[in-house]
Amino acid sequence: MDYSEKVMDHFANPRNCRMMEDANGVGTVGNPTCGDLMTIYIKVNDDEVIEDISFQTFGCGAAIATSSMITEIAVGKTLEEALKISRNDVAEELDGLPPIKMHCSNLAADGLQAAIENYYENNQ
Amino acid sequence: MYLDNSATTQVSEEVFKEMEPYFIEEFGNPSTLYGIGRESKKALNLARQRVADSINAKPEEIIFTSGGSESDNLAIKGVAFKLAKKGKHIITTNIEHPAVKNTLGFLESLDFKVTYLPVNENGVIDIDDLKDAITDETILITVMHANNEIGTIQPIGEIGKIAREKGIKFHVDAVQSFGKIEVDVEKLNIDLLSLSSHKINGPKGVGALYIKKGTRVVPLIHGGGQERGIRGGTENVPGIVGFGKACEIAAEKLDEHYKKLSSIRDELIDKVLSTIPEAYLNGSVEDRLPNLVNFRFKAIEGESLILLLDAKGYQASTGSACSSNTLEASPVLTALGLDPVDVHGSLRISLAPESEAFDVDEFVETIAEAVKRLRQMSPLWNQELDYDNIMCKKHEDNCRKC
Numbered sequence: 336m337d338y339s340e341k342v343m344d345h346f347a348n349p350r351n352c353r354m355m356e357d358a359n360g361v362g363t364v365g366n367p368t369c370g371d372l373m374t375i376y377i378k379v380n381d382d383e384v385i386e387d388i389s390f391q392t393f394g395c396g397a398a399i400a401t402s403s404m405i406t407e408i409a410v411g412k413t414l415e416e417a418l419k420i421s422r423n424d425v426a427e428e429l430d431g432l433p434p435i436k437m438h439c440s441n442l443a444a445d446g447l448q449a450a451i452e453n454y455y456e457n458n459q
Numbered sequence: 460m461y462l463d464n465s466a467t468t469q470v471s472e473e474v475f476k477e478m479e480p481y482f483i484e485e486f487g488n489p490s491t492l493y494g495i496g497r498e499s500k501k502a503l504n505l506a507r508q509r510v511a512d513s514i515n516a517k518p519e520e521i522i523f524t525s526g527g528s529e530s531d532n533l534a535i536k537g538v539a540f541k542l543a544k545k546g547k548h549i550i551t552t553n554i555e556h557p558a559v560k561n562t563l564g565f566l567e568s569l570d571f572k573v574t575y576l577p578v579n580e581n582g583v584i585d586i587d588d589l590k591d592a593i594t595d596e597t598i599l600i601t602v603m604h605a606n607n608e609i610g611t612i613q614p615i616g617e618i619g620k621i622a623r624e625k626g627i628k629f630h631v632d633a634v635q636s637f638g639k640i641e642v643d644v645e646k647l648n649i650d651l652l653s654l655s656s657h658k659i660n661g662p663k664g665v666g667a668l669y670i671k672k673g674t675r676v677v678p679l680i681h682g683g684g685q686e687r688g689i690r691g692g693t694e695n696v697p698g699i700v701g702f703g704k705a706c707e708i709a710a711e712k713l714d715e716h717y718k719k720l721s722s723i724r725d726e727l728i729d730k731v732l733s734t735i736p737e738a739y740l741n742g743s744v745e746d747r748l749p750n751l752v753n754f755r756f757k758a759i760e761g762e763s764l765i766l767l768l769d770a771k772g773y774q775a776s777t778g779s780a781c782s783s784n785t786l787e788a789s790p791v792l793t794a795l796g797l798d799p800v801d802v803h804g805s806l807r808i809s810l811a812p813e814s815e816a817f818d819v820d821e822f823v824e825t826i827a828e829a830v831k832r833l834r835q836m837s838p839l840w841n842q843e844l845d846y847d848n849i850m851c852k853k854h855e856d857n858c859r860k861c
Contacts (some may be wrong), residue, residue, distance in 0.1 A: 337711060343766075346766060347766075347767075352836050363838065367800040367803075370760050370762075370781045372844075374838045379819060391837065392836055392837070393759065393760055393836075393838055393840075394760050395760055395762035395764065395781035396759075396762055396763055396766050398781075399763060413647040416696070435567060435784070437784060439781075440781065
């Protein structure tokens, strides 16, 4: 697979890859049958800022790298800002993804959205 | 360490040396009458003899092609078009190589009927299913000798006997088995047999189809009458010379290589299964090529595993959809009845005679570490998932599989 150096770096040295016990928002997206399943954990403070974010991913190099990358992009952002992060933003930050991976493994933005939605549900 | 020899092999020094003169010095066209052409013709004849000897055939039964895929196409379409008036039914298995499978799919679009025999969890067909599938319309049975992904061997001898008794042509794709186990077209009652050079330390772009004397096929490539009119086009002389040499070496060293490779294979199976939790072998333990194993590891995805192993200097492959050009999980592993999630965690390791200096302990340790690492990252490992709460947004994006 023709991955950029940044993708390979995030795959080989994933940032914030862990389960988060005290998360107040958790989102899981994907489908293991298709080869990708991603859980994003967020800890949101009273100002609705993402204080901490982590992930666990079953999937290919691109799935792991995009998960890792979104934790770096989203940390410190307000929920409003974080909801604006798109799949393309994640891919661009990684210097691109192979075209075939753009739709199938580029799930991190969806995962973050799911985690934020979960946070809102928990804190209505 | 290169461990993907079922994908392709390195050309051996001996083979390369044999080919070298046929690029610059002996560049003649074998169809010409003057000296330099005659030299090429002689080289072609020697290669044909060597290929024939390695499968117990006669030289006039060997047609050189561009490789395994062309041989499969020529055999299957060639027989189907020749015998279409007699019947339009073909029998095969559901784990064939795409060169066979997609050729049959093409014939189905031309109103041929194809029966795909299922395999059991070991990857082997049931002979009774074959017997039941045969009709008066059956003109061809095409079954691979050994599978390219899992390495299991089909009961070719039994199939050949049945086909011969019923007067049905029998084609065997021997691309993976040739050079690894005995392939004897007489003993196995084979009418057509596909071979490839680059799987046995020969060059790429060359292969052969054995066509038993008396079996007729319609050509795919019409041209200047080369290869007895069955395959037009000026012959790939250096490639064919290399292929012939590779066949000679493979046949000479068959037993030696078998012993060496199968002992590494068995050690590898033992150590992987005993040291890595939730590791399984795909395909049967017995009836397996000496050089190929396929494992699966729970809760991890194969492409990631391949990338981690590559970073440690080991090149292997996987049947995971994520690593394929089509994003489809391996139909072979799926045919074994495996859970699609587990198919993603497959790892194929294929050895070559030059793999002898290979430290199995170190390799297994590397796999174990990589698997452990991916499991630590995986939400599927040791966790209960609430599937009702998982959003699969892939649907919106035209993901073909889910």
